[in-house]
Amino acid sequence: MPVIQRPFEAAGERAVGEPYPRRTAARSGAPGNWAYEEYLQEKDAYKGERRDRHARAITVTALLAVAFGLVLTLLVASGLRAPLQVAVPIGGLVTVTWMLVGARRFYATVPEIEAWRRAATAQRRTARVLGQLRRSGYAVLHDRTIPGAARVLHHLVVGPSGVHVLTDHPGSGELRYHPDGVWLQSVPLRGILANTAALADEVTRQLAEVTPRPAVEPILVAVDATVLWRDGAVDGVTVLGLRDLVPHVLHARPRLTASQVAHLAQTANRLFPPAASRADHTVTIDGAECAALTGLLREIKDRGGDARPVLSELGRLADYLDGRRYASSPTDSATRGSGSRRRSSRWRTQALASSTTSTSGVRRRAYRRI
Numbered sequence: 001m002p003v004i005q006r007p008f009e010a011a012g013e014r015a016v017g018e019p020y021p022r023r024t025a026a027r028s029g030a031p032g033n034w035a036y037e038e039y040l041q042e043k044d045a046y047k048g049e050r051r052d053r054h055a056r057a058i059t060v061t062a063l064l065a066v067a068f069g070l071v072l073t074l075l076v077a078s079g080l081r082a083p084l085q086v087a088v089p090i091g092g093l094v095t096v097t098w099m100l101v102g103a104r105r106f107y108a109t110v111p112e113i114e115a116w117r118r119a120a121t122a123q124r125r126t127a128r129v130l131g132q133l134r135r136s137g138y139a140v141l142h143d144r145t146i147p148g149a150a151r152v153l154h155h156l157v158v159g160p161s162g163v164h165v166l167t168d169h170p171g172s173g174e175l176r177y178h179p180d181g182v183w184l185q186s187v188p189l190r191g192i193l194a195n196t197a198a199l200a201d202e203v204t205r206q207l208a209e210v211t212p213r214p215a216v217e218p219i220l221v222a223v224d225a226t227v228l229w230r231d232g233a234v235d236g237v238t239v240l241g242l243r244d245l246v247p248h249v250l251h252a253r254p255r256l257t258a259s260q261v262a263h264l265a266q267t268a269n270r271l272f273p274p275a276a277s278r279a280d281h282t283v284t285i286d287g288a289e290c291a292a293l294t295g296l297l298r299e300i301k302d303r304g305g306d307a308r309p310v311l312s313e314l315g316r317l318a319d320y321l322d323g324r325r326y327a328s329s330p331t332d333s334a335t336r337g338s339g340s341r342r343r344s345s346r347w348r349t350q351a352l353a354s355s356t357t358s359t360s361g362v363r364r365r366a367y368r369r370i
Contacts, residue, residue, distance in 0.1 A: 029274030031127030039116035069095030161252035
């Protein structure tokens with residue numbers, strides 16, 4: 001479904017909880033594209049949430065800082081019998097420090113959001129390394145989806161050694177093998193190992209339906225970490241450092257001929273399409289269209305969720321908007337018109353066909369700092 005976006009007419013006007021106009025990531029199928037779009041979406045949602053709490057956070061922090069500073073000043077002046085010339089600067093210094101610490105916490109980056117950016121960077125680094133395999137007759141696919149499964153293949157390599165399903169891990173440190181599994185520093189990797197094995201099983205199942213059952217190897221790539229062993233797979237998944245990835249694939253026993261590799265690569269490219277960019281499903285609506293859509297949704301809400309009386313009008317509006325798909329991007333809508341501080345409002349078009357009373361499907365995250 002396309003995402004509907006509208007530039008507001010007044011600079012600075014923005015619905016509560018709505019994200020800023022989003023920058024677009026790279027084209028569909030580019031390495032790290034899906035993870036980077038997740039990063040942009042989460043970051044913009046967090047910026048919207050933070051803006052909604054901006055005035056309250058400043059007020060609360062200032063009041064607490066001033067109150068604590070006054071109390072400390074009185075304690076220093078009375079308890080320690082210090083002169084006011086000493087107590088007041090101490091209280092003022094504490095007040096300013098409190099406010100600076102609060103501002104730093106409020107505007108700090110969120111680790112959960114930055115993890116998406118690091119994941120995208122790791123996938124792009126792995127993609128550059130995998131480019132060396134093309135000279136040896138390998139086909140390399142990036143950022144692929146598995147139909148019927150809410151999962152994304154980071155990399156899919158098809159070559160003489162068979163099929164390799166690669167998942168990147170952006171963490172840094174040392175990977176150690178313990179009797180209870182693989183650990184990165186103090187973090188267990190059981191989940192990502194199981195996910196990589198499940199992806200390989202699904203790829204095997206879908207390829208086996210149209211080709212002779214291929215040999216599929218799941219590989220976990222530790223992009224920035226050091227792997228402290230070289231003795232094979234863990235729980236059926238080969239764990240490798242980035243520098244060992246290409247030698248491992250090239251030194252594997254050949255299983256397929258050049259014609260079989262070409263056929264299998266074409267099949268994999270057809271079965272596992274590129275992860276769609278959200279920018280490919282975006283249209284921009286003006287004020288009149290937004291008012292019409294809002295009025296229809298409000299009428300459905302007033303009728304208790306009964307959309308039958310306005311289905312024909314909703315259908316005409318949906319067809320019109322669908323015909324304008326790909327007409328513009330969020331970046332275009334953010335820069336259209338006068339002023340550089342345009343804000344955007346988004347509605348999921350599922351609301352057009354829904355009989356619920358909800359009038360928006362805005363994605364929001366509560367990354368609380370204060």
